[in-house]
Amino acid sequence: MSGRTLYDKLWDAHRVRQDADGTALIYIDRHLVHEVTSPQAFEGLRMAGRKPWRTRSILAVPDHNVPTTDRSAGIADPVSRLQVDTLDHNCADFGITEFAMDDPRQGIVHVIGPEQGATLPGMTVVCGDSHTSTHGAFGALAFGIGTSDVEHVLATQCLILRKSRTLQVCVEGELAEGVSAKDVVLAIIGRIGTAGGTGYSIEFSGSTIRGLSMEGRMTVCNMAIEAGARAGMVAVDDTTIDYLAGRPYAPQGELWQQATSAWAELHSDADAVFDKTVTLDGAAIRPQVTWGTSPEMVVPVDGRVPDPDEESDSVKREGMRRAMQYMDLKPGMPVTDIRPDHVFIGSCTNARIEDLRVAAAVIRGRRVAETIKQALVVPGSGLVKRQAEAEGLDRIFLAAGFEWREPGCSMCLAMNADRLQPGDRCASTSNRNFEGRQGQGGRTHLVSPAMAAEAALSGHFVNVSHSSE
Amino acid sequence: MEKFNIVEGLAVPLDRPNVDTDAIIPKQFLKSIQRTGFGPNLFDEWRYLDQGEPGIDNSKRPLNPEFVLNAPRYQGARILLARENFGCGSSREHAVWALLDHGLRVVIAPSFADIFFNNCFKNGVLPIVLEAERVEQLFQATEATPGYALSVDLPSQLIRTPDQGEIAFEVDAFRKDCLVRGLDDIGLTLQHADAIRDFEHAHRQAAPWLFEKQD
Numbered sequence: 270m271s272g273r274t275l276y277d278k279l280w281d282a283h284r285v286r287q288d289a290d291g292t293a294l295i296y297i298d299r300h301l302v303h304e305v306t307s308p309q310a311f312e313g314l315r316m317a318g319r320k321p322w323r324t325r326s327i328l329a330v331p332d333h334n335v336p337t338t339d340r341s342a343g344i345a346d347p348v349s350r351l352q353v354d355t356l357d358h359n360c361a362d363f364g365i366t367e368f369a370m371d372d373p374r375q376g377i378v379h380v381i382g383p384e385q386g387a388t389l390p391g392m393t394v395v396c397g398d399s400h401t402s403t404h405g406a407f408g409a410l411a412f413g414i415g416t417s418d419v420e421h422v423l424a425t426q427c428l429i430l431r432k433s434r435t436l437q438v439c440v441e442g443e444l445a446e447g448v449s450a451k452d453v454v455l456a457i458i459g460r461i462g463t464a465g466g467t468g469y470s471i472e473f474s475g476s477t478i479r480g481l482s483m484e485g486r487m488t489v490c491n492m493a494i495e496a497g498a499r500a501g502m503v504a505v506d507d508t509t510i511d512y513l514a515g516r517p518y519a520p521q522g523e524l525w526q527q528a529t530s531a532w533a534e535l536h537s538d539a540d541a542v543f544d545k546t547v548t549l550d551g552a553a554i555r556p557q558v559t560w561g562t563s564p565e566m567v568v569p570v571d572g573r574v575p576d577p578d579e580e581s582d583s584v585k586r587e588g589m590r591r592a593m594q595y596m597d598l599k600p601g602m603p604v605t606d607i608r609p610d611h612v613f614i615g616s617c618t619n620a621r622i623e624d625l626r627v628a629a630a631v632i633r634g635r636r637v638a639e640t641i642k643q644a645l646v647v648p649g650s651g652l653v654k655r656q657a658e659a660e661g662l663d664r665i666f667l668a669a670g671f672e673w674r675e676p677g678c679s680m681c682l683a684m685n686a687d688r689l690q691p692g693d694r695c696a697s698t699s700n701r702n703f704e705g706r707q708g709q710g711g712r713t714h715l716v717s718p719a720m721a722a723e724a725a726l727s728g729h730f731v732n733v734s735h736s737s738e
Numbered sequence: 739m740e741k742f743n744i745v746e747g748l749a750v751p752l753d754r755p756n757v758d759t760d761a762i763i764p765k766q767f768l769k770s771i772q773r774t775g776f777g778p779n780l781f782d783e784w785r786y787l788d789q790g791e792p793g794i795d796n797s798k799r800p801l802n803p804e805f806v807l808n809a810p811r812y813q814g815a816r817i818l819l820a821r822e823n824f825g826c827g828s829s830r831e832h833a834v835w836a837l838l839d840h841g842l843r844v845v846i847a848p849s850f851a852d853i854f855f856n857n858c859f860k861n862g863v864l865p866i867v868l869e870a871e872r873v874e875q876l877f878q879a880t881e882a883t884p885g886y887a888l889s890v891d892l893p894s895q896l897i898r899t900p901d902q903g904e905i906a907f908e909v910d911a912f913r914k915d916c917l918v919r920g921l922d923d924i925g926l927t928l929q930h931a932d933a934i935r936d937f938e939h940a941h942r943q944a945a946p947w948l949f950e951k952q953d
């Protein structure tokens with residue numbers, strides 16, 4: 270018998286029962302909750318007279334609707350306020366731990382879970398949010414669920430699932446200077462497409478991935494869903510364990526010893542067989558820029574906007590034409606001629622301390638270009654913000670002409686007041702460039718923090734990878 | 739959940755690949771804490787010429803005459819024909835609630851995004867995967883024939899076309915059973931409450947750190 274993949278190990282360790290038809294009941298260790306996808310689930314629970322199965326497995330935080338400006342007066346938009354208040358009430362009613370809006374630990378759900386050590390290796394982690402794949406960076410099985418499943422996990426601590434296939438994405442080699450985890454994952458999506466991972470769980474492996482920090486691995490796993498895979502994961506190693514040591518929710522003392530020795534098993538066996546393997550040369554990856562309205566519409570910064578006429582598949586060709594029109598770009602145009610007028614550094618993809626450090630290093634001592642209408646930095650959590658301020662990063666951003674905001678999802682999806690106007694063009698460190706994602710009619714180019722920072726200073730995209738010049 | 743047996747009705751062709759959940763229901767409408775009322779804002783940015791906001795009267799807004807859902811011949815459609823990777827993007831179940839609220843109970847496409855696909859079954863919407871050529875034929879027939887109606891028979895896993903054609907489709911047996919009987923899967927799972935408790939106990943022994951320090 271061949272060995273098991275990391276996914277197999279996580280699956281086996283959480284299987285409560287297996288049915289003959291292939292469905293299994295899978296136990297959930299950690300349930301993260303935010304205000305947008307939970308109200309109807311709590312309501313359903315109440316209507317059925319049920320209670321959460323294990324309250325202490327749940328951690329809740331409002332992030333999508335919170336204002337990123339001064340919060341002392343509460344939320345101005347009554348609809349947003351109702352949703353956040355509803356979360357507060359539900360958590361109070363059911364005795365669920367919540368980092369409420371005024372808690373210094375509040376932030377984007379996928380930033381605070383790992384930051385608190387509430388995401389641990391070997392866990393099953395779910396949240397009513399597709400970017401739950403982020404937590405797979407810790408050798409956990411983590412994936413997004415819909416509201417009915419949120420209710421199901423609340424009521425039963427389990428989900429009815431069918432095993433997915435396994436896809437190994439192996440990236441080997443040393444990244445060029447200025448190339449980051451974001452570029453790696455965009456290059457992967459460019460290669461396999463936004464449906465390339467549909468039906469699969471992805472394990473990211475290879476020397477490039479092992480060389481990434483935990484922040485970088487989270488960036489990569491975060492966008493597994495953009496490749497169609499519900500879950501992305503990375504094997505546990507010393508980098509994982511070093512990151513978790515001493516975090517508030519991580520085990521301590523004797524339990525820490527026990528846990529870390531168990532975690533050493535959380536990797537695919539050498540003879541494990543994946544359903545599919547894709548290999549990329551990490552050393553050849555350049556800084557990436559999306560030009561279209563799907564994350565797979567991506568090219569290297571020193572490349573050009575593609576020509577739909579050269580696409581043989583008619584459905585794809587039409588999609589490219591529509592995207593080009595929406596984005597107001599011309600086929601063959603050099604990417605470095607694209608001129609964003611907004612810059613957004615934030616989101617659960619790239620708003621951790623390391624991302625802010627990289628951006629600040631690019632910005633230090635320089636000024637935002639005259640043509641930029643707004644440049645925002647939105648830290649991923651209150652603790653990230655505090656850390657950045659302790660390092661003086663806020664002053665670097667402010668001196669350059671960036672706005673320095675309170676933590677939340679912000680312009681990643683524009684549910685709060687931070688949004689693009691029709692025709693605005695944004696260099697964004699977030700994960701989705703769909704039509705209208707950052708505001709109706711807004712145009713989004715997904716890039717790394719260094720690329721976004723440089724675009725803010727230069728007023729157009731610039732290759733930040735010096736070694737390739 | 740409403741039972742699903744045979745659904746008959748007009749098909750409406752939405753000829754775009756990668757239709758994401760932001761397009762199905764734009765995020766400003768996600769602020770609702772209800773499960774219903776999303777129908778008028780289904781595909782909002784494509785359907786209307788102005789910008790939609792929660793709470794405004796949708797019946798007074800200018801419709802986009804180019805958008806297929808607005809065409810008089812497709813009014814009252816119950817079946818959506820779609821292209822590859824339908825429902826990609828966020829996990830928001832609101833996307834399915836919006837389709838359902840608009841009266842759509844079936845989506846036929848060459849492929850779906852996983853979470854969306856799963857969410858459909860939880861709400862009595864049937865997503866059907868057919869080969870791309872099959873879907874293309876249905877697109878052509880629907881566009882060529884005003885009043886083109888399909889009958890989707892879940893128990894026999896067949897789509898019947900107006901010209902007496904039959905198209906077989908696959909569906910997971912468990913999900914089919916839940917849809918046909920309109921079952922609440924929380925109730926089903928709780929029948930195994932003892933098994934869950936036993937598992938939980940053993941899991942706690944094996945990995946006690948997962949149960950510590952949760953406050």
Ligand code: SF4
Binds near residue numbers: 332333379398400617
């Ligand atoms: S930052 Fe963006 S992608 Fe991440 S959870 Fe918030 S809205 Fe979703």
